Amino acid sequence: MPTAPTLEELAPAGHDPARDPHPVYAALRARGPVHRVLVPGSGESWLVVSRDAARQALIDPRLSNDIRHSTWDTDGGHALGRNMLQSDPPHHTRLRKLVAGHFTPGRIAALRPRVETLADALLSGLPEEGTVDAVHRYALPLPVAVICELLGVPEDGREVFHAWSRELVMPTSEAAATAAGARLAALTGDLVARKAAEPDDTLLSELAVAGRDGGLAADELLGMVFLLLVAGHETTVNLISAALFSLLAHPDQLALVRADPSLTAAAVEETLRHQAPVHSTAFRFASEPLELAGTSIAAGDAVLVSLAAASRDPAHYVEADRFDLRRTGPAHIAFGHGLHHCLGAPLARVEAETALRRFLARFPTVAFATDPATLTWRSSTLLRGLADLPLRLGRC
Template identity: 45%
Template sequence: MGLVVVRRVGGMSTETSPFTETTGTARFAAYDALAARGPVQRLTLFTGVPVWLVTGYAEARAVLTHPDVVRSAGEVPHRDTFPAPLAAAMNSHMLAANPPDHTRLRRLVSAAFTRRRVAGMAPRIEAVAAALADDLAADGAGGDPVDLVARFAYPLPITVIADLVGVPEADRPAFRRWSSIATYGPAHPADVFVTAVAEMVDYLRELIAARTAKPADDLLSELIRVHEDGDRLSADELTSTVFLLLAAGHETTANLISIGTYRLLTEPDQLALLRAAPERIDAAVEELLRQDGPAQVTLPAVTRAPVRVGDVTVPAGDVVVVALVAANRDPARYAEPARLDLTREPAQHLAFGHGIHHCLGAPLARLEGRTALRTLLDRFPRLRLAEPDTEPQRPPGLLINALTALPVRVD
């Protein structure tokens, strides 16, 4: 059972937490129960932190653009035992910053992480997807089930983002381990979390030193070089930015690929529609992002003054968390929001956030998502779930909406 207390005026009740539910059915049922009480709810997370959880679409957009709802670099897991220098090396990135610091950081990173650089990755992404599909075909040639998460959904984006940033191939398994622990921080003991982050930061500092001495044609070298009006990223900003790009650049995209594939395989009519009209792949990716997106919530924010959200006034100094997956299923915004409908009229979703913190890597995630799905559908006409009667498990946690495994047959 989840560990969340929902506080209501005139009483108190205990509900199942969406963050500790381990199936999509139970997780979304928990979000629906919260949303039924109203678009803004006061609750205590499984981490013990009291927050205001925003589940309504209109309220989420308002919060994400409100000048008095600000990010805090001090909001890190296990903050009571987390060394301050290590927190600075991990959390001095634009996603944890506010204007004018955010404006400065995003401008510097955007100068290196350009749309042109992303578009230039398309041939490499297609090649990686094709090679991984070859491996899937070989592993599943005899009809044996293969895990799409481990064999395709994770390797593709981590290969792509590691190529883009400039992480040597031999170092990628270690970085995936560190990233997984850091991303699911509250779900790990404090000592495990601190050790993983410390090892990751030490590694990034060594890699930055190597690229500073000998630049290469990669994003890390460009981030080191980039400057504007004499300004450049500091040492902590560099380690934090590279961590953010690597972690966010593969965790969320892997979940888009695996959950998106699962949703298509459980909706035969929608799968048939996409096979018959492959030109709808862009629309399909957007609907999959809306219906069961890869990020559960935004990073926590803090109110620096009383903020009116819907019918609720959030006091100054309180923590606010926006439930992206719930806002994307708000019936006040979408007709039949739980239904996957690839013909749905385009409607802006919040899977990549909104406002100044809208995901900088969204174009890369979309490119990888459509390439991955197109590759799977083209290569495997009989792609199907190996365990159609068993709902795949989802790891408990605050930020990420993922599948632990997805057994499929490709023969």
């Protein structure tokens, strides 16, 4: 039986879909909303590239997040526990309810002053002039600090937590990812044990006590902590750096924000649409035969919903490839849709808006320090973001 093509094989000659996947998605979307592709490291899957089909797929209860409905010969990452992203109701409902109260808009709004303090501290550590990598000096440490404070991860463990989680979501090799997973699981287990023995007022302690008292199974506890830690910062790193990149790459839009800082929120929303940091959803698996946008899906087949492709669907967005803060039309689905809509969306918005506003206010003449066309974009099945972002700072 012929093997389905990869995105790389579908790309025009000489085009790198990791740097810019959108021409590939546009070509696929012109032929139809759903296509069979090979996802390296996983297997064959149906790829959804239109907004209508994406929304349909994300609310279809026959498309399960539980890999046990799959025909794949893999545990789907359950070596790091079972989490909300890989479960369906009623298990998903129970797990989400345990932490949902910590991510309400009201609770997150109360965190804004702390996010501002952390952002200002990072900015104070940057030179007033010169070149810095905005990813590693700013876009990365801010969300790492925020989620680690919320969870209760000690400062001395944050760097390794990030390094190992980055390897898992954007692996450099299968062996490195396996090793990172084992180390992260061991470190998480040790931290949870300490929080259960000596509870405090952090979310991690609350979860550890729930695990100790039987409210969470051991693999659920491990999966919950892993998901909150990784999803709580990896996606926001990509969002903050992509927002800075997008504004600098579009001087007319940057001028709008400088003239009216209240447009920072619009800049974040347009970045979410135009440079979706969560490239695709987690795999869904057909629990029974179904039809999706005219395509027959067999029981056990994997379905991958491209949020990046859906958010540039020209059927819904005028000049969809244009970065435009004044854009009107339907909301993006960068945070997903339906039961699995991102729990941390309010936190990501507060962090990104704060980071962008504070950075632009402090450095009014910031510019690219290198040709933006040469920057490296790292991508995986789930995520896409800049590896680094060298910027030339200036205050006058």
